[in-house]
Amino acid sequence: MQIKGNFWSTFKKRYSIYLVLLALSIVCSFANENFFTANNLTNISRQLAVTTILAFGETMLIIAGMLDLSAGSVLALSGVFGVSAYKATGSIMIAVLVAILTGVICNIINAGMISTFKAPPFIATLAMLTMARGVALLYTKGQNILKLDKLTILGQGSIGIIPIPIIFLVVVGIFTWYILNHTKLGRSLYAVGGNKEAAVASGINVPKVLYTVFIINGVLVGLAGILFMSRVNAGLPNGAVNYEFTALTAAIIGGTSFSGGIGTAGGTLAGAFIVGFLDNIMNLTGVDSYMQQIVRGAIIALAVIYDIYTKNRKTKAMLGKQDDADKTKVVKAS
Amino acid sequence: MKGDIKLRVSKIEKSFPGVKALDKIDFAVTKGTVHVLCGENGAGKSTLMKIINGIYQPDGGQIFIDEKPVKISNPIQARNLGISMIFQEMNYVPEMTVEENIFLGNLPVNKFGMVDWKKVRRHTEELLKAEGLPYSPTTLLKDLTVSDIQMLEIIKAISYKSDIIIMDEPTSAITLKEVHKLFEKIGQLKARGVSIIYISHKLDEIFQIADDITVFRDGTVVESHPKEELDIETVIALMVGRKLTNTYPKEEIELGEDILKVENFSSQNVYDNINFHVKSGEIVGFAGLMGAGRTEVMRSLFGLDPKSSGVVKIKGKEVNIKNVRQSIENGMVMLSEDRRRYGIIPMRSVKENTTLSYLKKVFYGFFLHSKVENDIVSNMFKRMKVKTPTIETPIASLSGGNQQKVLLAKWMIRNPDILILDEPTRGIDVGAKFEIYKLMTDLAREGKSVIMVSSELPELIGMCDRIYVMAKGNITGEIARKDFSQELIMKYATGNLTISGVK
Ligand SMILES: Nc1ncnc2c1ncn2[C@@H]1O[C@H](COP(=O)(O)OP(=O)(O)OP(=O)(O)O)[C@@H](O)[C@H]1O
Ligand SMILES: [Mg+2]
Numbered sequence: 115m116q117i118k119g120n121f122w123s124t125f126k127k128r129y130s131i132y133l134v135l136l137a138l139s140i141v142c143s144f145a146n147e148n149f150f151t152a153n154n155l156t157n158i159s160r161q162l163a164v165t166t167i168l169a170f171g172e173t174m175l176i177i178a179g180m181l182d183l184s185a186g187s188v189l190a191l192s193g194v195f196g197v198s199a200y201k202a203t204g205s206i207m208i209a210v211l212v213a214i215l216t217g218v219i220c221n222i223i224n225a226g227m228i229s230t231f232k233a234p235p236f237i238a239t240l241a242m243l244t245m246a247r248g249v250a251l252l253y254t255k256g257q258n259i260l261k262l263d264k265l266t267i268l269g270q271g272s273i274g275i276i277p278i279p280i281i282f283l284v285v286v287g288i289f290t291w292y293i294l295n296h297t298k299l300g301r302s303l304y305a306v307g308g309n310k311e312a313a314v315a316s317g318i319n320v321p322k323v324l325y326t327v328f329i330i331n332g333v334l335v336g337l338a339g340i341l342f343m344s345r346v347n348a349g350l351p352n353g354a355v356n357y358e359f360t361a362l363t364a365a366i367i368g369g370t371s372f373s374g375g376i377g378t379a380g381g382t383l384a385g386a387f388i389v390g391f392l393d394n395i396m397n398l399t400g401v402d403s404y405m406q407q408i409v410r411g412a413i414i415a416l417a418v419i420y421d422i423y424t425k426n427r428k429t430k431a432m433l434g435k436q437d438d439a440d441k442t443k444v445v446k447a448s
Numbered sequence: 449m450k451g452d453i454k455l456r457v458s459k460i461e462k463s464f465p466g467v468k469a470l471d472k473i474d475f476a477v478t479k480g481t482v483h484v485l486c487g488e489n490g491a492g493k494s495t496l497m498k499i500i501n502g503i504y505q506p507d508g509g510q511i512f513i514d515e516k517p518v519k520i521s522n523p524i525q526a527r528n529l530g531i532s533m534i535f536q537e538m539n540y541v542p543e544m545t546v547e548e549n550i551f552l553g554n555l556p557v558n559k560f561g562m563v564d565w566k567k568v569r570r571h572t573e574e575l576l577k578a579e580g581l582p583y584s585p586t587t588l589l590k591d592l593t594v595s596d597i598q599m600l601e602i603i604k605a606i607s608y609k610s611d612i613i614i615m616d617e618p619t620s621a622i623t624l625k626e627v628h629k630l631f632e633k634i635g636q637l638k639a640r641g642v643s644i645i646y647i648s649h650k651l652d653e654i655f656q657i658a659d660d661i662t663v664f665r666d667g668t669v670v671e672s673h674p675k676e677e678l679d680i681e682t683v684i685a686l687m688v689g690r691k692l693t694n695t696y697p698k699e700e701i702e703l704g705e706d707i708l709k710v711e712n713f714s715s716q717n718v719y720d721n722i723n724f725h726v727k728s729g730e731i732v733g734f735a736g737l738m739g740a741g742r743t744e745v746m747r748s749l750f751g752l753d754p755k756s757s758g759v760v761k762i763k764g765k766e767v768n769i770k771n772v773r774q775s776i777e778n779g780m781v782m783l784s785e786d787r788r789r790y791g792i793i794p795m796r797s798v799k800e801n802t803t804l805s806y807l808k809k810v811f812y813g814f815f816l817h818s819k820v821e822n823d824i825v826s827n828m829f830k831r832m833k834v835k836t837p838t839i840e841t842p843i844a845s846l847s848g849g850n851q852q853k854v855l856l857a858k859w860m861i862r863n864p865d866i867l868i869l870d871e872p873t874r875g876i877d878v879g880a881k882f883e884i885y886k887l888m889t890d891l892a893r894e895g896k897s898v899i900m901v902s903s904e905l906p907e908l909i910g911m912c913d914r915i916y917v918m919a920k921g922n923i924t925g926e927i928a929r930k931d932f933s934q935e936l937i938m939k940y941a942t943g944n945l946t947i948s949g950v951k
Pocket of ligand 2: 493
């Protein structure tokens, strides 16, 4: 009764998000002649770099059944600390390290609340969202730190023709793909998010997995923080508000399932660019900015409904419900 | 009236991606009879039942009730047509209470449209009392054993007063006592004119209860006969397409040293002062009624639950196992009895589910070694005859028996010294059972130790060298192979005899 795998249905499942991205870029190119220019595309990527780096962190967390609502605030805190360190020492290296360290510490606290004290991820990171923003404002007394001199190279500079943020984006993307596909940690993330009790019973060290993924998230958030501040040429304690939502949107649109156990780095990258392209084309064609918010919200709703719909379809299929889309002719193999 | 056909399906077809699960099925159930379906894992039994219950829509064919064509689009419609079903894979919410579970989707409301919880409580209490079940309506499901939950499911399905009740492996998780109770119930239901479709892999049980037997193989009906025209051997031959001569491939093996020794093992209120040992090459059984504490002992041993005191020695060395990893490192693994909760990662592939126990075997250097992983998995699947479209298929879409084999494969790739099997043949067909028994024998021959917790006395008697019997959290008896008998085991299990009384 073994049959050849159904090529089209697997293909659809695996690559539909990239097809959507492709279709969208074609539509955008026709809608406005300025869209498909090297200049515009580089600009989009540069703007997307910060939130997409956050999105990679969120992806790993959501796969493990976690999430991070504090990403935007912690980003601001890391950025502010990093910028201060630069002001004090003049070293870009130290600025980056301080930012990363800040991100990591905040996320160790997140992991501690969740793994050790069993707080729900939603609540724990919500608490961190408020605290981190508070610390950033307290530390700067609410004042922006201006004039970052050479530090701006991170956010504004290029190597050859490639902007540095894009290099970071690509490196983090490859890193996430590598973690998810080529490490024990990645496999464990899928297992923990898919069925935590079964993961424990298979010998997975769940606390270690959770701490590690939060620490990685901390590194990414810290990195995003210093990139962000350096791009806007200021340490903004009030910056990056709601960035976690943009990141979560990218992850969800990219097919990461909020019930855990499912998601890919490539999907998230595509999700981020879908959001970025839409924003960009709405700007280019002069769509009202309030309207843009509505569109963005609608897209999140659509993506979530799609996720729940496909998930239901799957659980139904597991329970045994009809799966129309995958209804396929079957060849009996001898 | 007896003799009338209550339910008939005609030319039912159903495909899943990669599998033709049902191919032109014709099948009919007479009023007031028990119609048994049997067939190997993945033969399509559950799929047909889910179609009759409205969970799946068939790709083709027609269902008739009282010879009138009907279309069943969902389980609620099925219930309105007088059909209810006990599911093979129990899908329960651990945080739910007993009463919520019983009235799930069927909560009575008062005239203000609010849930009438008093009524719920009263009905639940009556129901539990009538069935002699010792827990309260507010007990959480996660605090019940699998067999308790299975009994609840049975009671729930019967309480709907349907004309057709589908029972998909209702006895795979309950013990003899409950089985008797269920059979009595079935007798009463039949007398009331209820038709029952009954799926089971336990052949002796089938012959006790069936009026008609239909055998499935690879999505088709092989044959369908009144029970009188069949015997166990014929049914097995029809199922697997060949004759199985020997049900229990037991070999007498020279026993070695003690591999595992457990002393004064205790956990407050769960089990007390448990002492046992297992030798190299030995298969040791644990018998007992439901709630005797066997699963709990094994879970503590494996590091899933804490113990409060006691000493565990593996190969003569005292070990202090606090979690599953330490147990695995000491060469001891366990197959859990609750496949859904502690076994499968449903949305991940059978491949990932298998290698989860041994990640460092496939992730080394800096990369995943896909070829190594594929080889390990394919070889183990071949050895254990796992039936799956591809190794990338999500485990949740396999038939129950094949899921079980994948979970066993997960531990087999670790090549363990001590294998604890908690109800290993639950929901597994005769052919596959035989393979699991053979695997146990092979392991014993290699000098490994096997512990089998089982509620099926014949398999314990068939396969074990020694049996410990537990009752109420204590070991009440230890029986050597030459003294095995169902009567003796039951005496110990019911607490009518204790170890000191015989020795
Ligand atoms: N939701 C699903 N998606 C894909 N394949 C499925 C699904 N449900 C069942 N199948 C496949 O259909 C076939 C029949 O499965 P079914 O569960 O009906 O078997 P079964 O006879 O009940 O077996 P068992 O005795 O193990 O319970 C199997 O090959 C199984 O893998
Ligand atoms: Mg089945």
